[in-house]
Amino acid sequence: MEFFDLTYESPRRVAHNRAFESIGPLLWLKAGARGQKIEEATDSFAVADTYGVLFDLDTSAEFIAKVMQRESVEMAYIVTDDDRRFQLVCKELPHRVTPVRLYESYLNNFEINAGRG
Structure with missing residues (x-):
């Protein structure tokens, strides 16, 4: 059993990857x-x-190799704001792995209805 605390994280702390x-x-x-x-x-x-979790796209080849070695890996979080590079990494992942994009500012991932009127 796991218990988690729901906390508020300041935007500055999140923006600085902390x-x-x-x-x-x-x-x-x-x-x-x-x-x-x-x-x-x-x-x-x-x-x-x-x-x-791929934090640095420059290490994507090593990341993909490690994911391919582990049959149990089903999801890959890719930290990037670059659409094109995200798509390139997705193409290389095995079909069993679901890619999920994480923006470099993690706050953007959890905004609800951002930009919707």
Whole structure:
């Protein structure tokens, strides 16, 4: 059983990439809440039992290789604001893996009805 605290994260803290530890459990839950959690952001990428997070697109080849080695990985979070580069990484992922784009400012991922009138 897991318990989580719902907290408010300041936009400045999120914008400076210091809130992944607070957002990480949400990614684990969305990936099925099984296996190990990715607790901290890294300079490159991290791969857990059922999901992975690509923090630096320059390490995408190594990330994809690691994801291919683990048959249990079903979801890949890709941190980027660049549409074209996101699509390039998605093309390389195995079909069993669902890619999810995470914007570099994590707040954008969780805005509800952003920009809708």
